[in-house]
Structures are given as structure tokens and as C-alpha cells.
Amino acid sequence: MNASLIQSMINAIDKPAIFITPDYVIQAVNEAYRETYDTEVTVGTSTCYAVSHNNPGPCDNHGEDCPLTQSKQTLRPSSVVHIHNTAAGRTYCDILMKPVRDEDGMTVGFLEILDRISYASADSKTNKMIGQSDAFKAMLNRINRASQSEIAVLLQGETGSGKELVAQAVHESSRRKDKPFVVIECTGLNESLFESELFGYEKGAFTGATNAKKGLIEVANGGTVFFDEIGDVPLNMQVKLLRLLETQCYRPVGGLKQKKADFRLVCASHKNLLSMVEKGEFRQDLYYRIAGFPIHLPALRERQSDIAMLCKHFLSAGEHRHKHFSKQAIDALCRYAFPGNIRELISVVEQSALMANDDEILVSDLPPQILGKSEISVADGENVSQQILPLDQAEQVYLERICKTYEGTPDELAKQLDVSTRTLYRKLQRYNIRLGN
Numbered sequence: 001m002n003a004s005l006i007q008s009m010i011n012a013i014d015k016p017a018i019f020i021t022p023d024y025v026i027q028a029v030n031e032a033y034r035e036t037y038d039t040e041v042t043v044g045t046s047t048c049y050a051v052s053h054n055n056p057g058p059c060d061n062h063g064e065d066c067p068l069t070q071s072k073q074t075l076r077p078s079s080v081v082h083i084h085n086t087a088a089g090r091t092y093c094d095i096l097m098k099p100v101r102d103e104d105g106m107t108v109g110f111l112e113i114l115d116r117i118s119y120a121s122a123d124s125k126t127n128k129m130i131g132q133s134d135a136f137k138a139m140l141n142r143i144n145r146a147s148q149s150e151i152a153v154l155l156q157g158e159t160g161s162g163k164e165l166v167a168q169a170v171h172e173s174s175r176r177k178d179k180p181f182v183v184i185e186c187t188g189l190n191e192s193l194f195e196s197e198l199f200g201y202e203k204g205a206f207t208g209a210t211n212a213k214k215g216l217i218e219v220a221n222g223g224t225v226f227f228d229e230i231g232d233v234p235l236n237m238q239v240k241l242l243r244l245l246e247t248q249c250y251r252p253v254g255g256l257k258q259k260k261a262d263f264r265l266v267c268a269s270h271k272n273l274l275s276m277v278e279k280g281e282f283r284q285d286l287y288y289r290i291a292g293f294p295i296h297l298p299a300l301r302e303r304q305s306d307i308a309m310l311c312k313h314f315l316s317a318g319e320h321r322h323k324h325f326s327k328q329a330i331d332a333l334c335r336y337a338f339p340g341n342i343r344e345l346i347s348v349v350e351q352s353a354l355m356a357n358d359d360e361i362l363v364s365d366l367p368p369q370i371l372g373k374s375e376i377s378v379a380d381g382e383n384v385s386q387q388i389l390p391l392d393q394a395e396q397v398y399l400e401r402i403c404k405t406y407e408g409t410p411d412e413l414a415k416q417l418d419v420s421t422r423t424l425y426r427k428l429q430r431y432n433i434r435l436g437n
């Protein structure tokens, strides 16, 4: 394939793009790609991994999936979400890799096209969705695909796992981003509220309707409607919702004329809607209408490697920005299941930061639920939880508690603990505890 043809093909792409050989060397590059990175691209010598990651070798030698390796193996397009070192910092990119064939069907190279993800970050200093675990990247990949189309998105994840944040990200990266994003909280909506909230009403439609009111569907005109906890919509209202989605029309309460609806649909539920369908609690036809593109939001315990970064992020956003968690405290957080997910983590960070006496937040500063014990601590020697703690964790909590207030010498404490002074020092060093904090 001729070089100027390849260059013209790359120039015609409105996203950052390169053409690379099977051994990662950049053979053509467009302006958008050059502008994305600080590293200078020299056609014929620069490699994609050196420019985007500042890595000395391919990504799969550095712990990340390489889309080129996948495409070389399958000779089909592949995609992956990576963190790139761009001129704007560490940025999430959705990478599409496509084999390019000549007229004889021989693969002559690969086209790499980047889509920068603006709503997420691997840098705790930003005000975006934070994370860098594989589960988080897999979720970003799906969010990015969904936002490029008009497909109805269903977000399924436990409470506090970030469904509303993801719904906003889908909206903000879609072509509707300059139009409204309207949230409809479905929990607790009865039939009359449901209709008047969604469709609005005309003056005099019911007692108290002294003026006409626009419904949320009209407010959202051209934008995105997010139905939160869609599983809580009672069966009789599910029919009305289905009619709205199928006909794109509705009639305000007390009105005669039909109005046209124009919105993109995003729904969320922490319940398993498919099993509700099986039990007859959720209409199957509505399920398939709203679940055009399901996205699973990982629970925090499925993305433990993000906990340290999230803690840093939430500390930096509040009044305790000068504080940090000890390694042991982060380890203890990673062992905890977080049923309330990120919302619970935010509360845990705030409580622990308040409890910490100095800049380092210790295991003993963590709320009781993290250590699986009741309000009365291990050190109090009473009412220790039924839950079994790892021995080293119990030892650490105990030492932190007593060392905080102990006023004697290390020799005296070692004697009371029935260990040598050297053993005591070793343990204090291991858990990063200072005597007489």
C-alpha cells in the first residue's frame, strides 16, 4: 500500500490516529495524534508504546492488554481502554485497532484510532470518575461505546456503586450533552404522581392544578432522561412507560393533545431485573426496551485496587487534605466488603480522618464496621465481635490503641506485654506505630 495513500487515510480521521507496522513502528500520523502527546513522533522510528505510555516495550510486557497483539492474533479489529500519558496528564483512551489489508487480502499494517474519555481519570487530583482497576476500565469501555449511540442503557450495580455518575457520563459524552440531563427517582412514585411528574398537567386537570405544569419528559427535551431504580416502578405504570418508549408520545394529565417526546433513555437498578421478569414483577417487554445495552457497575470489593486512589481522592476533596492513610489502614479497607460501596467509602474516609490525631490515619482510626468489631474496641477487652479477625490485624489494632495513651517507657510496656523490648520495637516498626502518640 502506498505511503501517501495511507497518510491521506489517516488525515481523514477526525480523532487522533496512527498507522503502525506489526512491530509497533508508526508509519503515518495525523495532527490530532501529534497534538495529544508531548512526545515527538518520528515517522519510521517512533513506536506507539513509547509515545503513548513512555514505555520501553510493548504494553503486554508492562501489565496491560495490547490491542495490537490481539489484532495480530485474530486479524480482526480489537479495542481496549488504556491510560495514556498525554500532554493533558494521565488520560483514559478507548483504543480501536483495525488491521489494514491490501488488494490481495494481505495485512499490511494496523490502524489505531483513539477516543479520549473525558469523564474518568486515573489521577486522584481531578474531579472525575476515579479508578484504574481492570473492572473499572471494562466499565469505561462500555460507557464509551454506549455514549456514541442512542441505544437505551441499563446500569446494573449495587447501591452506591456510582450509577448516577455513570448515567451523567453517558449523557455528557453523547451528542445530547448540551441539552438537559433529567433524573426521575422512581422509588415511591404512585400512579398519579408518576403521570403528573412525567407528563405534566393542564390547568384545572385536578384540584390544586391552578396552573399548567411541564412534565419532566418535556423538560428533558432533546436531552437524556435517567430513570433511577426503574425496578421500583409498579406494574400498572410500567405499561404507561412502555407506551411512552414505543410511541415517543404522551398526553399531559387533563390534556387532549398528544405531545412528542425526544429524549435518550438511561435506566438504573440495584435489583436483578431479569429475575424480577421471571417472577412476573417486571414486564418482559419493558425489560427488553430499556436494556438495549446493559452495563455492569462493579462493586467496590470487585475493584479493591482502586481503594487507595479513591481514599486519596476523597481526602483531597475535603477539609482533611493534608492527611493520608497508613498502608495498614488501606490493607484493612481492602479486606472489607463495602456493602454501601463508594458512598460508604466516602463516609469511612470522613470518619477516619476526623478520628486521626495526626496526619497519618491508622487502622485504629477506622470505623468499627471495617474491623468487624462492635463500638467497644479490642483494646477494651470486652464485647469483641463474633467476626474473626486476622491475628496480625487484631495485634495491630491493640498495639495502636495502647500506644496512643501509654505513658511509660518501651521497656515497661514490653514487660507488661510479656515480650522483649526488641520484639516490641519490631512490631511497632512493622505496623508503623509510634509510642505515646
Ligand SMILES: Nc1ncnc2c1ncn2[C@@H]1O[C@H](COP(=O)(O)OP(=O)(O)OP(=O)(O)O)[C@@H](O)[C@H]1O
Pocket: 128, 129, 130, 131, 157, 158, 159, 160, 161, 162, 163, 164, 165, 166, 228, 270, 342, 343, 346
Ligand atoms: N468512580 C468514582 N469516582 C469517584 N467518585 C465516585 C465514583 N463512583 C461513585 N462515586 C461517588 O459515590 C457516591 C455514590 O455514587 P452514585 O450516587 O452515583 O451511586 P448510585 O449507584 O447511583 O447509588 P444508589 O444505588 O444509592 O442510587 C457519589 O458521591 C459519587 O460521586
